[in-house]
Structure formats: structure tokens, C-alpha cells
Amino acid sequence: DAMVIQNPRYQVTQFGKPVTLSCSQTLNHNVMYWYQQKSSQAPKLLFHYYDKDFNNEADTPDNFQSRRPNTSFCFLDIRSPGLGDAAMYLCATSGQGEETQYFGPGTRLLVL
Amino acid sequence: GDSVTQMEGPVTLSEEAFLTINCTYTATGYPSLFWYVQYPGEGLQLLLKATKADDKGSNKGFEATYRKETTSFHLEKGSVQVSDSAVYFCALIVSGGSYIPTFGRGTSLIVHP
Numbered sequence: 217d218a219m220v221i222q223n224p225r226y227q228v229t230q231f232g233k234p235v236t237l238s239c240s241q242t243l244n245h246n247v248m249y250w251y252q253q254k255s256s257q258a259p260k261l262l263f264h265y266y267d268k269d270f271n272n273e274a275d276t277p278d279n280f281q282s283r284r285p286n287t288s289f290c291f292l293d294i295r296s297p298g299l300g301d302a303a304m305y306l307c308a309t310s311g312q313g314e315e316t317q318y319f320g321p322g323t324r325l326l327v328l
Numbered sequence: 329g330d331s332v333t334q335m336e337g338p339v340t341l342s343e344e345a346f347l348t349i350n351c352t353y354t355a356t357g358y359p360s361l362f363w364y365v366q367y368p369g370e371g372l373q374l375l376l377k378a379t380k381a382d383d384k385g386s387n388k389g390f391e392a393t394y395r396k397e398t399t400s401f402h403l404e405k406g407s408v409q410v411s412d413s414a415v416y417f418c419a420l421i422v423s424g425g426s427y428i429p430t431f432g433r434g435t436s437l438i439v440h441p
Contacts, residue, residue, distance in 0.1 A: 258431035319371030
């Protein structure tokens, strides 16, 4: 089945220690998104790619970076995680001009 | 700007009860409207959508009708099951824009046996 895969599902890191979350997709979609979701809140868009064209939301902290080496993979790098960065991180994809987004299962990040 | 307002949760129901989750929106253009569902520990998945006024989206016994006159897209189900326990997000995308959805805050549904 075509899908969006996120690894790991759970990630524990220490305060200030860089961490990378990964996302892969078999849908061959050209648009990929990273969202941050905190408890009982809507997902908050961090950035998205149209192919390799990177789009950063204005209020995304500089501490968050992203890489998309090819169509299938996208990475979220948190350079110096703080306690406030503990959240669920969701990756999503969509096809060109399509409105429906397809979400991965998420990575839950815990910062100690 | 565009916004989506959902009723506060949690909504707690007994199995086989009737469900309504209210959603209203404000949009500068002509939006498409969506309901996404998030089961515990999982990502969001599309439940249903409607792209123009008076359209009815339906899936898995859930329905929602795009009401332009009341700017609403309320989610309904005639008989809920324990397995419907999840968080439900209403969302919109304005046509001709960036295809980035505006989500509501989500409404938690808890169904008891």
C-alpha cells in the first residue's frame, strides 16, 4: 500500500542535543509538509516543499531546519531542542494541485 | 484571514447515540471543506470533504453538508461506536490559494460502551 512512513515513532533526546526525524513516502507526491502538534491543539505547519522548493512559515523558529534530498524523503532537524519542543511531529504529503493531505503516523518527541 | 471554529470538547456519548460536532468557518474566497480524524497515537486521516455549496461529504456513516448561507460544515453520525473515539478536525482550503489547510482546534469524541 502507498503510504507515508515516519521514523522513529518515539524519540527521546536531551535538552540541547540535536535530533533528526525522518519521513518517507511511496505516493510519489511532490509536496511534503512538516507539522508540529502539541497536546489538544491543531497541527501547526512548520514548512513545506513543492518538489525541492522550500517554504518556511514566518513563525517557524530558526532552531528547526529541513532537508529534502529526493522526492521520497524529507527530514526535520532540530538543532538545539528545548523543553517547549516536546510535541508530536507529523509529516504529510499531497499531489500537485491536490487538496487532500496524507499524513504519516507521527513521531512523538520527548525532551529531557 | 481564514479561520475555522469547532465546538469545544470533549464530547462524551454512549454507544449508538447521535453525534453532531459543529464547525463554522470564515474564508476570503470559496473554500473546500474537510473533516480529518486522528485516532489515538496516529496521524490525521481524511474522513470526508465537500468542495462546493450544498455538497454532502460522507464516509463510514459520517456526513457533513457544506452550508454556504450559515458558513458551516457540521459533522454528524446517526449511531456512534466505541471505535469512533478520536479527535476530529475541521479544515478548509481556499480555492486558488496555496493548498495549505487551515485547521480548527479539534474536538475530542469519547464513546462509552
